Amino acid sequence: MIYMYKIGVIGDKDSILPFKALGIDVFPVIGPEEARKTLDTLAKSKYGVVFITEQTAQLIPESIERYNREPVPAVILIPSNQGSLHIGLNRINENVEKAVGSNIL
Amino acid sequence: MKVGKILKVSGPLVVAEGMDEANVYDVVQVSDRKLIGEIIEMRGDRASIQVYEETTGIGPGEPVYTTGEPLSVELGPGLIESMFDGIQRPLNAIMEQVGDFLEKGVVVPSLNREKLWHFTPVAKVGDEVKQGDVLGTVQETSVVLHKIMVPYGKTGVVKDIKEGEFKVDETVCVLENGEELTMLQKWPVRRQRGYQNKINPDEPLITGQRVIDTFFPITKGGTAAVPGPFGSGKTVVQHQLAKWADSEIVVYVGCGERGNEMTDVLLEFPEIKDPKTGESLMKRTVLIANTSNMPVAAREASIYTGITIAEYFRDMGYSVAIMADSTSRWAEALREMSGRLEEMPGDEGYPAYLGSRAAEFYERAGKVKCYGSDDRIGALTIIGAVSPPGGDISEPVSQATLRIVKVFWGLDASLAYRRHFPAINWMNSYSLYQSKVDGWMDKNVDEGFSDNRTKAMSLLQEESSLQEIVRLVGRDSLSETDQLKLEAAKSIREDFLQQNAFHDVDTYASLEKQNLMLDLVLHFYDEGLRALKNGMYLNDLMNLEVRDRIARAKYLEESDIAKIKDIKVALTKVIDDLIAEGGILNA
Numbered sequence: 166m167i168y169m170y171k172i173g174v175i176g177d178k179d180s181i182l183p184f185k186a187l188g189i190d191v192f193p194v195i196g197p198e199e200a201r202k203t204l205d206t207l208a209k210s211k212y213g214v215v216f217i218t219e220q221t222a223q224l225i226p227e228s229i230e231r232y233n234r235e236p237v238p239a240v241i242l243i244p245s246n247q248g249s250l251h252i253g254l255n256r257i258n259e260n261v262e263k264a265v266g267s268n269i270l
Numbered sequence: 271m272k273v274g275k276i277l278k279v280s281g282p283l284v285v286a287e288g289m290d291e292a293n294v295y296d297v298v299q300v301s302d303r304k305l306i307g308e309i310i311e312m313r314g315d316r317a318s319i320q321v322y323e324e325t326t327g328i329g330p331g332e333p334v335y336t337t338g339e340p341l342s343v344e345l346g347p348g349l350i351e352s353m354f355d356g357i358q359r360p361l362n363a364i365m366e367q368v369g370d371f372l373e374k375g376v377v378v379p380s381l382n383r384e385k386l387w388h389f390t391p392v393a394k395v396g397d398e399v400k401q402g403d404v405l406g407t408v409q410e411t412s413v414v415l416h417k418i419m420v421p422y423g424k425t426g427v428v429k430d431i432k433e434g435e436f437k438v439d440e441t442v443c444v445l446e447n448g449e450e451l452t453m454l455q456k457w458p459v460r461r462q463r464g465y466q467n468k469i470n471p472d473e474p475l476i477t478g479q480r481v482i483d484t485f486f487p488i489t490k491g492g493t494a495a496v497p498g499p500f501g502s503g504k505t506v507v508q509h510q511l512a513k514w515a516d517s518e519i520v521v522y523v524g525c526g527e528r529g530n531e532m533t534d535v536l537l538e539f540p541e542i543k544d545p546k547t548g549e550s551l552m553k554r555t556v557l558i559a560n561t562s563n564m565p566v567a568a569r570e571a572s573i574y575t576g577i578t579i580a581e582y583f584r585d586m587g588y589s590v591a592i593m594a595d596s597t598s599r600w601a602e603a604l605r606e607m608s609g610r611l612e613e614m615p616g617d618e619g620y621p622a623y624l625g626s627r628a629a630e631f632y633e634r635a636g637k638v639k640c641y642g643s644d645d646r647i648g649a650l651t652i653i654g655a656v657s658p659p660g661g662d663i664s665e666p667v668s669q670a671t672l673r674i675v676k677v678f679w680g681l682d683a684s685l686a687y688r689r690h691f692p693a694i695n696w697m698n699s700y701s702l703y704q705s706k707v708d709g710w711m712d713k714n715v716d717e718g719f720s721d722n723r724t725k726a727m728s729l730l731q732e733e734s735s736l737q738e739i740v741r742l743v744g745r746d747s748l749s750e751t752d753q754l755k756l757e758a759a760k761s762i763r764e765d766f767l768q769q770n771a772f773h774d775v776d777t778y779a780s781l782e783k784q785n786l787m788l789d790l791v792l793h794f795y796d797e798g799l800r801a802l803k804n805g806m807y808l809n810d811l812m813n814l815e816v817r818d819r820i821a822r823a824k825y826l827e828e829s830d831i832a833k834i835k836d837i838k839v840a841l842t843k844v845i846d847d848l849i850a851e852g853g854i855l856n857a
Contacts, residue, residue: 227809231807
């Protein structure tokens, strides 16, 4: 039997609510403590992909770093409704650089 | 006896002819000033003599008198608390005679002939005594009971023995065969004093130095070398051992090092109280000084003088430790004499017999069953400093020493530079007594002691391999468990291994305290692992307040060491609380 991982999204309520329409679980948070706790809980409860808004991710760099090294969940940074901080894009660039040796994007 | 004539003088080496009656290693008196020398080579009637005093003003044609005796030391009450030069001349008595610096041809008996000692007989009239048997005792200092023994090779039935006040050279005992025994014995320094048989040393010499006792222990009757470049703290390590090691007698040989280091010993030791007896440390110490400005030939002899005195106390059944600082200077003295003798040089100009001479010296250590019918057990521990030029131990003296000694405390300049003292490098030091001592520790200190030691050692080793990765790609690329490992190893280094010799409390740590401290430091690692597994963040662990208390555990007085257990309990509680909170500190 193939195990089905779930998808979750963490961020401020206004930015993430639309994801609910796609059938993704949404977890609105306020403040770093709540964000960190939510991320840790999701990681433990079979979420395969966790989207997190850049604004929220900014508050909890350690936790983001921690899941970087683990296969699941994949923590993916997305812009929020206030626009992008380019953290997510930079991370993609960094990963590309690590993988192929130079920035080909 | 025939009188020889000087042919040649070259520094401390004098060549004389007409010496056909003398033997090699005989003591001679050179010129009419009666400088003391020793024959080290004979060719026909020509003798090469190393002179233990300054030879300025001596020239060819002057006479040389043979004594027909080998270079010997006087053994008897009066040794303790004294300071001798390399050929056992009492420096205090010489100073009273001629002032601060040694002069030529001063003749002072090694042991004070005027002082009266109270002799208490142990043997009774009619007892049959053989060599090594205790005739009586003299309370030499408040902590040292000097046992007067029957000299080697003498046996008989006691005819007369009396209690009372005697000078060292007065007869205290007469045997049936007419032999008169005094409290004074003479023994040639180059000959090892005998014993019944050697015993495998298994009891550690407790030094109160954490890195030594826990990681690289030395046994009573063992041998150790402390090589290190200058400034890395050889002398401080030697001093610490002389101060705190739990041997009953300490012989400190200052061989070719700075005079102020001997001054330090003279000033500090009387003030320090021995933790075991509560008396001044000087009351169990014999000092031999041949500082760098004293005659070089006597430096060669100073090591032998020291070890012979040490052997004498060992024969009384004491545990004796001899510190030689530094054997490199001794080897250099050998080299100088060898060069003047025009011998074929070996590596770096050292004589080819350097290795065998060093072995001869270190092999005089050991735990032995002494002569005497009471089968006393004595131990003689040798700790020799080596000063390899530039700190490179691939040079001949270090190598010759390392071949023989069983414990190697390698001092490291980079650790000293980082102010990590004692700068004993845990990666390349070793102790071949480890397995024996482990058993002893588990039995006498704590049954988990050796397990803890192995664990701490492997953490330190893993740290050094992790450090290489960190240097390449940075600390952040390590997993949190590896980062915790680094943190734990750092804690072992800073909170356990580092020890301040000049701090009143930290200078000495009992085995009990060492055990608790090591346990505490390792407990932090275990608890940290548990916390990480439960989803806690490393940063929160690093900022725990209890870590300060771990770091300060070393400054807890010996009477307060139960508090170390409290810290351990507190640590467990803090971690439990954190896990209960879901791994988040209330910032």
